[in-house]
Amino acid sequence: MTSSLGSTDAIRVAVSTVIFSLRSCADGDRLMLPLVRRTRDPHLDMWALPGGWLDLSENLDAAASRTLIETTALKPSHLEQLYTFGDVDRSPTRVISVVYWAMLRSDHVDAHRAVADAPENVEWFDVDALPALAFDHTSIVEYALWRLRNKVGYSTIAAGLLPDEFTLTELREVYETVLGRRLDPSNFRRLLEGAEELVATDSFRTGKHRPARLYRHEALSVQSDR
Amino acid sequence: MTSSLGSTDAIRVAVSTVIFSLRSCADGDRLMLPLVRRTRDPHLDMWALPGGWLDLSENLDAAASRTLIETTALKPSHLEQLYTFGDVDRSPTRVISVVYWAMLRSDHVDAHRAVADAPENVEWFDVDALPALAFDHTSIVEYALWRLRNKVGYSTIAAGLLPDEFTLTELREVYETVLGRRLDPSNFRRLLEGAEELVATDSFRTGKHRPARLYRHEALSVQSDR
Missing domain, CATH: 3.90.79.10 (Nucleoside Triphosphate Pyrophosphohydrolase)
Structure with missing residues (x-):
């Protein structure tokens, strides 16, 4: 050019x-x-x-x-x-x-x-x-x-790709798509359950499988906090 | 104005x-x-x-x-x-x-x-x-x-405030200054030892106290990776 x-x-x-x-x-x-x-x-x-x-x-x-x-x-x-x-x-x-x-x-x-x-x-x-x-x-x-x-590993940016409430499995699938590789479910669960911005709700997703707890992202509003 | x-x-x-x-x-x-x-x-x-x-x-x-x-x-x-x-x-x-x-x-x-x-x-x-x-x-x-x-909790940005090699205690003191509050030493150690960008060296800081392992930040070069 x-x-x-x-x-x-x-x-x-x-x-x-x-x-x-x-x-x-x-x-x-x-x-x-x-x-x-x-x-x-x-x-x-x-x-x-x-x-x-x-x-x-x-x-x-x-x-x-x-x-x-x-x-x-x-x-x-x-x-x-x-x-x-x-x-x-x-x-x-x-x-x-x-x-x-x-x-x-x-x-x-x-x-x-x-x-x-x-x-x-x-x-x-x-x-x-x-x-x-x-x-x-x-x-x-x-x-x-x-x-x-x-x-994506430690932030809320991927939360925009998810519903307001989601299971850890749904969250892992979003990460897998973004990163282009499979993640170990138990490692992922252990890593993410400790994340401050991830808040466990009292609700569960029910269906064919074992009920799965629903989570939401707490820190989304921080993005506009400046 | x-x-x-x-x-x-x-x-x-x-x-x-x-x-x-x-x-x-x-x-x-x-x-x-x-x-x-x-x-x-x-x-x-x-x-x-x-x-x-x-x-x-x-x-x-x-x-x-x-x-x-x-x-x-x-x-x-x-x-x-x-x-x-x-x-x-x-x-x-x-x-x-x-x-x-x-x-x-x-x-x-x-x-x-x-x-x-x-x-x-x-x-x-x-x-x-x-x-x-x-x-x-x-x-x-x-x-x-x-x-x-x-x-500062999960990034390399604070590494610019440290020498090339540092102990976890020195790293914690930088964090404490930046955050303006004391951090629990054992929690800090557990959190930071798992950080991918923190690399343990084979060197130790010796002196009056027990020898302390030296670490360095791996990911600093990533900042210019675009």
């Missing part, structure tokens, strides 16, 4: 979002994210993360939420700031992108739509089968996956 | 840094950070975080490092991006601040100086006795402290 920077050009600020969701498939759950096909240069027709320009009179969080709705019609209840990407050569002009992310339950994707349907130029992709992306968006997705896979 | 935004104004991008260090005092270690007295409006003469404007042809990491050297003469080996602050009313004009942070060992502060001495308008403050800060820098420091105190 060549740079056409001149000293009189301004630095512009954009926001982008990485939305992860689990989709049930015949061979198990898959980790997916929505991409938007670009309708203008640069990178016309390439796939890119949802996003847009920051307005002069708009906070960063509001810009992330607005541009996500405008491009994908999705409206997650909570977007968290992930990282700001600002390398000089990441775009033909100088653009700083403040990137947000969120987890969505697949059965809530429809509920998180702000308007009727997703625009035609939006598609969901398996994170393991992404097309070539515009700008440095491949690096951004790789960073988000790295953070997700490193955080 | 009043806003003088006009629609033709540009959004400007700044970088700031929060540098935490432990200083030995008569009553134990204290968590300190350097501030710079402002020499121009807005907020003339108020204390502020070290920082400056992002240059058009400069990556974010480089800008953080450069402006930290220019304002404080400090050159930590590694700056990590913390968060980007962009509220509309945080400055009289529209300014997005990408904030970096680093931990410095107090006995390394001198070694991390890029030039001879710190400029006259720099002072180190106890985080529990900060002056009024310019812009939203009080909120930024509070956020950094919140992240530090929440991350």
